Amino acid sequence: MKVHLKALGCRLNEAELEQWSRSFRASGHDVVAEPSTADVVVVNTCAVTTDATKKSRKLMNRLHRENPQSKLVVSGCYATLDSDHVAERIGVDLVVPNQEKDNLPQHVMDAFSANTMPLVAMEPGESSLFVRSRQRAFIKIQDGCRYRCTFCIVTIARGDERSRSLADIIDEVNALVEEGIKEIVLTGVHVGGYGSDIDSSLYDLVKIILDETDIPRVRFASVEPWDLPDKFFSLFENSRLMPHMHLPLQSGADSVLRRMSRRCKTTEFKDLVEQARRAIPHFNVTSDIIVGFPGETDDEWQQTMEYVESIGFGHLHIFSYSPREGTKAARLASPIENEIKKQRSRELHALADSMKQDMLAQQQGLLLDVLWEQAKEDNNGQMVYTGYAPNYLKVETRVSQPHSEFNHSLKNQITNTKIDGFSKENLHLQGTIL
Ligand code: SF4
Structure with a gap:
């Protein structure tokens, strides 16, 4: 899906565009500069003055005129204050009120397309998991990946693993602490592989960050569920390391994981989650699942649903498989029909929702x-x-x-x-x- 984003009014409206743009891109969509080439146009409106309201209306009209085929989505203060009228305006397909702004990309994707595959793994520094803010900074600790998951293009494009030196990372963290940053997120293509090329490890890195800096909170971005160093979970005894990990599973059927060339089978994944939960109370495990990988049978899909439920995730990113040119998976036989992918995706979304509610209910009283x-x-x-x-x-x-x-x-x-x-x-x- 090609998305064009426009904002009127305050700085906050602008900042939201950036956040939405990251989410769309992380979910595999393109953010385009020209409204005429977009499938979806999103306008973040303003209503601070009558003039601002007028400008918001004009902009919506103009964008609709320029590209009547595209879906028009409106959010922001004008769209919220006058939502009924806005929804009835010619060309408006979806109104997302301010209370739902944080989830705008998801609403748009639910309405107009299934999530497509992200550029797995994420570009270091990019993350759909965590919101960038004045409190939180992303630190790139390594680049590249030694594996070749069959759906992943990033590893082909980014080459072998290269870790940043411990000293360099510590300097950056200390500078961020000076600026008042409260939380860092350690990112990379294969975070668990940190240090393999410089005789170090993720364990050493986290330990040294906790020992030699005053950063109040440390998190990990997405971490592949293998290559984690020994004693890894003992690091969480330090309460400055946040008890959450995003461990991409991708499928709950070992036969599909084999076709994906993943290095972690379902029993190993379960062991890892159990280790984390034994070591740290209320540890939150979130994950990615690819729906409709080539050849995914009904039986394999059922295995995934049952496995996911048996683990119980705090949140799931669900992606419909779409082939990336240059990957092995793009040449696999038996692609899955879109309708089936959509149906499976809906089923998994419903399960993810109920698992999240269970997780939230468990926090009561804490x-x-x-x-x-x-x-x-x-x-x-x-x-x-x-x-x-x-x-x-x-x-x-x-x-x-x-x-x-x-x-x-x-x-x-x-x-x-x-x-x-x-x-x-x-x-x-x-x-x-x-
Ligand atoms: S582990 Fe697999 S999915 Fe992750 S970056 Fe490497 S090849 Fe890509």
Whole structure:
């Protein structure tokens, strides 16, 4: 899918475009500069003045005129305040109100296309998992991958593994701490392979970051579920290493994993998850699944559904398989029909949703350290803060008196928060700051 993004108004609207653009790209879609070539056009509208409202309407009209074939999606303040009228306007296909802005790419993909394959693995530094913010920075620790998963193009393009030196990484982390960054995410193409070329390991790297810097929180981006060094999970005894890992599984059927040339079979994956859960309470495991890999039979699909349910993931990224030119998988026989892929994808989305709700329910009553990242005022004049718990579940809290000193100091702070429950609407935990 080709997506064109446009914003009017404030800086925040602009920043959201960047975030959406990353999510679309990470899900395998192209973000294009010209609206005339797009399949979907997204407008982030503004309503701060009458003039801004007028401009928003004009822009929507112009974009529809220029490319009437494309789907027009509108979000932002004008679209939220006047959603009924906006939805009825000529050419508008989808309205995403401000409360749902964070999930706009997902709404668009649900409405107009199934997720297609991302460039697996992600470009180092790019991540659809974590939101980049003023509190969080991505650190590239290595590049390249020694494996050849049959669907993966990145490894062909990026070559062998090359690790950055420990000293270089420590310098970068220390500089970020000086700037006030509270959380770093260690990224790479094959993060678990860190150090293989410089006589070091991911264990050494994390240990040294925890020992020699004051960064309050350390996370991993996507980590392939193999090559993890011995004693790896003992690192999490240090509570500055966040108890969450995104371990891409891709399929729950060993026969499919073999066709993908994955190095981790289902029993090994299960062992790994069990190790993590034994070592760290409330450890959150999230994953990627590719739906409709060539030749995926009904039986293999059933195996995947059952296996995924038996593990219980906190979140799943679900991608419909699409061939990438130059990969081995692109030449495999028996491609799966789109309708079947869509049906399987819907089934897995429903399961992922219910697993996430189970995970959220298990957090009730816990005291978690939340890093508060965003704030907005709701319709009742209360401030709604959102942030992330250590295990990367999103938490929100409501605070009255928008201008109190307490409020001003909350953003970018980590506070102990009691989890009261969760919202079924947006799947955020709801908490009270202690
Ligand atoms: S492990 Fe496989 S999917 Fe991951 S980067 Fe290497 S080849 Fe690609």
